[in-house]
Amino acid sequence: MTITPALSVRSLGVNFGSNQVVKNLSFDVYPGKTTAIVGESGSGKSVTSLAIMRLVEYMNAEITSGTILFHRDASGSQPQDLTQLSDKAMRKIRGKEIAMIFQEPMTSLNPVYTIGDQITEVLVLHEKLTQDAARVEAVKLLKLVRLADAEALLKRYPHQLSGGMRQRVMIAMALACRPKVLVADEPTTALDVTIQAQILTIMRDLQQELGMAVIFITHDMGVVAEMADQVVVMRHGEKVEEGAVEEIFARPQHPYTQALLAAVPKLGSMQGEALPRMDPLVVLDGNVARTLGESRQQDTARIDEAPVVEIENLVTRFDIRKGFFGGVSHRVHAVENVSFSIFPGETLALVGESGSGKSTIGRTIQQLQESTSGTIRFGGKAVADMSRAEKMRLRQEVQYIFQDPFASLDPRKTVGFSIAEPIRTHGLLHGAKAIRQRVNQLLERVGLSADQAERYPHEFSGGQRQRVCIARALASKPKLIIADEALSALDVSIQAQIIHLLMELQQDEGLAYLFISHDMAVVEKMSHRVAVLHLGQVVELGERRAVFDSPQHSYTRKLLSAVPVADPAQRRERTLLQGDILSPIRKVGDEPEHWPLVQVASGHFVAQEVGSAERLAS
């Protein structure tokens, strides 16, 4: 007996004007199963999800060919072709039979209506419930997505909820009418890993309870390995490969899939290795996956030399004022008592979730942010004692690379101008010709060509723009580069190339990196030492191998266990991680407890936990 798919997409084509963004796409989703659509930006995966909902029409796109057959039940009744339905008929299916979860939980709820209004709206519309009955049902739904205090939540507004809570409300809303098919478009991409793990567990549990067919759209191979039964790999609007999840990961057939999987950093892949490893790049050359370069140990850290930067008991707090004349009522304890050093040629990673203070540390070191107390020393001299000229020199020696390469380049200046700016500001070279030569040399150094200097940022792709930002950072011959989530906005294949470039530059120029990231797998791949931050404090600090292979602090272990591993063979049944991300905002006078660091092995420090003494004893 064959099982009827809940949804069959056949030869689907979607156009934006004359531009075809989805071509000849076919796949099936079965009840109770998950089909993942993976691909990088521009692969047409999100457009596919909107096409299934027939929402592409609202984006000035249209379905040009193919069918989307929806089987309401398995008994072989006549399926409906969604592409042929009138808008009115389609509205009866949207939200009732086929529901959707979107990527950005922060913007997918209407800010001016309460959570209760937004959930009951669906129930009143499709299930014809009365307001009161709908509220009772809404409470049940909120409990279904494991939200505590559901009655009170109904009266809250979206801005009063955290990102993870909003995404659960979104799921509750989508599941309100027990849909047959759930379309989830990158539902966890904007969330922290521990929250992502919560949401994924909830989604999987509910899928089993309700027997839904799920179409899961994502760029994250780790999430795919964890969630999918069937995988569709898309590229430039076309399906390049389809198969069962184990098959795709174990024996990818298409060269693109091979290159994509090779580029994904896998947590645990560095187990037992002391130093970061520069892996060869797998790139797609025409239709062949080609391996470039070879594997090499990144033995660049010079820990016997004096540190580039030393940070001692750094504290950074922000005051929150209430009202016009109001005094300080709360403080954000962004950084609390943090100490570490970075040695020449070393990569120190700062990892943590949102609100952990990792970016604030970077900004404070770069003097973009004033510290509340503590000392920052460069080359042995405290910043507070520096003269103006010395501080200027500091700005030359420490450079910053930001997450969003587009926002950090002036759109009205050529990239050549942007790269030359630090050279001029610090007076490193004189004469237009010499500067010109240096810019060209820098562009070539980061893998671009010299003739691109006259172009503007919008003419480059995201990865190329990040290369321009790196070239600009290199222009002032820095000793330390602070990379603040510099890889987070990039596709994995581009990310692998940038990691490669950063490691190459470290090898050649002896650069030290402060690598700020939430991505544990990338951190594992490229750092010498790791500092784990939680609520502004370091909870664990040590060599990468020590921290990743034998994590001592419970928070480090929680973080590591929450990371989805890009290997379906390692899929594990996970218990639901409890709790939301704690807020670093405290009332004035309510000082946080400081966790003293204890050395557990050579160079491996762990914060003492409350009750840890007893646990060690038992």
Place this chain on the structure above:
Amino acid sequence: MIAVTLIVSFAIRLTGDPAVMLAQGAGSITEADLERIREALGLNQSFLAQYIGFLRGLVVGDFGRSFMGGTPVSDLIGRALPATLALAFASLFVSIVVSIPLGIKAAVSRGRWPDQMIRIFSLIGLSFPNFWLAIMLVLLLSITFNLLPPSGMEGFSSFIMPAATMGIILTATNVRLVRTTMLDTLRSQYIMVARAKGLSNTVVLYKHALRNCSIPLITYFGLQFGGLLGGIVVVERVFNWPGLGTLAFEAVSARDYPVLQGVITVLSLMIISINLLVDIAYGLVDPRVRKE
């Protein structure tokens, strides 16, 4: 507020001597007669003394008396204010009721013919000077077709033309504003989410989108109210509307300081209270503005 009254009181005294205006047409006037008039009106005092006198009166709600006929200024304003307010709110109402649906329609059909038509009409509306439009309406509707009374304030029909004049001009700008803010809002993800719920277009636009547009709209409507009161002076003149505009106009021609000072003070008071109302309205439409 103080600054406004100070500037107005000073500027108005640069326009000339009201005693001369009063005395005009009275035949032969000697310098001594003029001096007597000035003394009677308190104009022989220094500017500062006059201004302090005005402020003193203001505190107890006394705007002084008109130079022309000696009627208390507060009575004159009390008679004119309701007429002006009625006209101002009628115009604002017309513009809101017309511009919101049109603006939404334009945003939804962006780039297609309804949008183009609405934008062309808005451009035409923007190019009309209000006095010209007022005169054209009078010519057409009152004189040629004799449908509506050309002037005065008697009954509902007399409201139509002045409110339409002001309304058309306000609508022309408001349509564009509604269209732009709506386009922004329609790009938000929660609009896509609302559509994904299966809600009808009307609910998506008027329930989910419109309330999110309302912060910039309320801000603008509030600011517009100030401009509206300025524009009303001219329109009231054309339609001979017994409001503050007409009162102010006559006071300017006669250099009737107390009346003008009174009118300006009341107008600026109104603008300040509108701004207060706007701030209160923010909290009503957007929970994020409310205090925790």
